[in-house]
Amino acid sequence: MFDQLQALPADPLLGLIAAYRNDPNPSKVDLGVGVYKDEQGHTAIMRAIQKANIRHIETEDSKTYISPAGVPGFIDSVQKLVFSEDSAMLSDNRISGLQTPGGCGALRIGAELLVRLKDDVTVWLSDPSWANHTPLIKSAGLNIENYGYFEPSTGEVDFQLMDETLAKLGPTDVVLLHGCCHNPTGADLKFEHWQRIAERASKQGFVPFVDLAYQGLDSGLNEDAKGLRHLSENIEEMLVATSCSKNFGLYRDRTGSLLFQTANSANSSAVLTQAMEAARSSYSMSPAYGGFLVNMILNDADLRQEWETELNAMASRIKDLRKGLLEKIVARGIDKDFSYITKQKGMFTYLGLNKDQVHRMRDEYAIYMADSSRINVAGLNTHCLDYVADAIKAVL
Ligand SMILES: Cc1ncc(COP(=O)(O)O)c(C=O)c1O
Structure with missing residues (x-):
C-alpha cells in the first residue's frame, strides 16, 4: 500500500536548520528559523516560565484529561490579554474560544470552523504571508486568494493596493491579518489602516481573522493589540x-488559542x-x-511582572539589533537604501537579496537565511553585525 506514496522534497526551512547545524564554520550565523535567540544564540526558557514550571510540577496531582476547551482559566486569561481587561465584548459574553496546539492549531481549527459554514468561504492572505498559512488553511478545504500588501522599494505596506482588494470583498470573504510583527516582511499596518479595515468590514460584511503570534514583541502587549482591539470595538x-510560542517561549509545548467574537452570546456559545x-x-x-504555565503567570502579580519585563527586554x-545592523550597513557605504529595517516591526525583515546572493551568503560566509532573503533579526547578535554587514556588502 505505502509504495504508492512518493517521498516529498525536504521542507526548505528545516533543510536550512540541518545545514546550519552541520556547518563547521565557527563564524556561522543562523538567520533562518523564526525563533527568538539571545545574545549567545540560545533560545532560553523565560524566567517566569522556569518558576511556573517548578510550581506546577510541585502542585499538579493528576494527568487526567482536560476539556477540549483547554486548561480551566487559560482562555479567560488569554482573552483579557488580547482584548483587554475592560473589553465590552468580553463583558457582553460575545467572545469565546478554546486552547489550541499553538498558533498553527488555532489557524487550523479556525479554518475547520469556516468550512462548516453554509457559504463557500474564501480566505484572503497578504502577499506575501507566513509560508505555513496556505497549507494550514487550504488543507482544511478553503479557497485562498491574496491581497497586495508589501512594497519592496519602501519596505512598507502598500495600503492603497490592499484596499483595492478589500473594496471588492463581501460576507463570504475572510481576511487574514497579522496582528503585529508581520511575518515575513516586518511591515505592519498603521492604526489608520486598521480603522479603514474596520469601516470596510462593518459596511461590506467580510470577517477579519487576526493572527496574533507576536503580541508583546514590538511595542508592548497593549500597543501590539491596538489594531485588533479597534476591530473588535467596531x-x-x-x-x-x-500563539504563546514566541512571547512565552513555549514553542515545543504547543500552546495557543482560537478566539471568536460573534454578534451575541448565544452565537458565541454555539460557535464554541x-x-x-x-x-x-x-x-x-x-x-x-503550556496552558497551565501561561495561566499561572497571567494571574500571579510577581510572575507576570517578571514575564513582562523579560518580554519587553526581548522586544x-x-x-x-535592527538599529545596529542598519548602522553597520550605512557605515559600509552600500549603495542601497536599507532604512526600512528600523521602521519595521518584530523579528523579520527582507534583505532584498536575490537567490544567488542568498546562496553566496550561505556558501561563502556561512550566514543562513531563507531563499527569499527573509532574516530573523533576533538571530543576530552584537558580535556578528560587522561580519554580516561585510558579507552583505560583498554579495551586493
Ligand atoms: C505569523 C505566524 N502565525 C502563527 C505562527 C504559529 O506558531 P506556533 O504554531 O508555533 O504557535 C507563527 C510561527 O512562526 C507565525 O509566524
Whole structure:
C-alpha cells in the first residue's frame, strides 16, 4: 500500500536548520528559523516560565484529561490579554474560544470552523504571508486568494493596493491579518489602516481573522493589540489565532488559542461547541502543560511582572539589533537604501537579496537565511553585525 506514496522534497526551512547545524564554520550565523535567540544564540526558557514550571510540577496531582476547551482559566486569561481587561465584548459574553496546539492549531481549527459554514468561504492572505498559512488553511478545504500588501522599494505596506482588494470583498470573504510583527516582511499596518479595515468590514460584511503570534514583541502587549482591539470595538464578528510560542517561549509545548467574537452570546456559545467538536474530531484536546504555565503567570502579580519585563527586554533587543545592523550597513557605504529595517516591526525583515546572493551568503560566509532573503533579526547578535554587514556588502 505505502509504495504508492512518493517521498516529498525536504521542507526548505528545516533543510536550512540541518545545514546550519552541520556547518563547521565557527563564524556561522543562523538567520533562518523564526525563533527568538539571545545574545549567545540560545533560545532560553523565560524566567517566569522556569518558576511556573517548578510550581506546577510541585502542585499538579493528576494527568487526567482536560476539556477540549483547554486548561480551566487559560482562555479567560488569554482573552483579557488580547482584548483587554475592560473589553465590552468580553463583558457582553460575545467572545469565546478554546486552547489550541499553538498558533498553527488555532489557524487550523479556525479554518475547520469556516468550512462548516453554509457559504463557500474564501480566505484572503497578504502577499506575501507566513509560508505555513496556505497549507494550514487550504488543507482544511478553503479557497485562498491574496491581497497586495508589501512594497519592496519602501519596505512598507502598500495600503492603497490592499484596499483595492478589500473594496471588492463581501460576507463570504475572510481576511487574514497579522496582528503585529508581520511575518515575513516586518511591515505592519498603521492604526489608520486598521480603522479603514474596520469601516470596510462593518459596511461590506467580510470577517477579519487576526493572527496574533507576536503580541508583546514590538511595542508592548497593549500597543501590539491596538489594531485588533479597534476591530473588535467596531465590527460584529472576527476570529483571532494566538500563539504563546514566541512571547512565552513555549514553542515545543504547543500552546495557543482560537478566539471568536460573534454578534451575541448565544452565537458565541454555539460557535464554541463547533470549534470543540472540530478539535475533538482531529487531535481531541490540546496539550495542557503550556496552558497551565501561561495561566499561572497571567494571574500571579510577581510572575507576570517578571514575564513582562523579560518580554519587553526581548522586544527592545530586537529594535537595537535592527538599529545596529542598519548602522553597520550605512557605515559600509552600500549603495542601497536599507532604512526600512528600523521602521519595521518584530523579528523579520527582507534583505532584498536575490537567490544567488542568498546562496553566496550561505556558501561563502556561512550566514543562513531563507531563499527569499527573509532574516530573523533576533538571530543576530552584537558580535556578528560587522561580519554580516561585510558579507552583505560583498554579495551586493
Ligand atoms: C505569523 C505566524 N502565525 C502563527 C505562527 C504559529 O506558531 P506556533 O504554531 O508555533 O504557535 C507563527 C510561527 O512562526 C507565525 O509566524
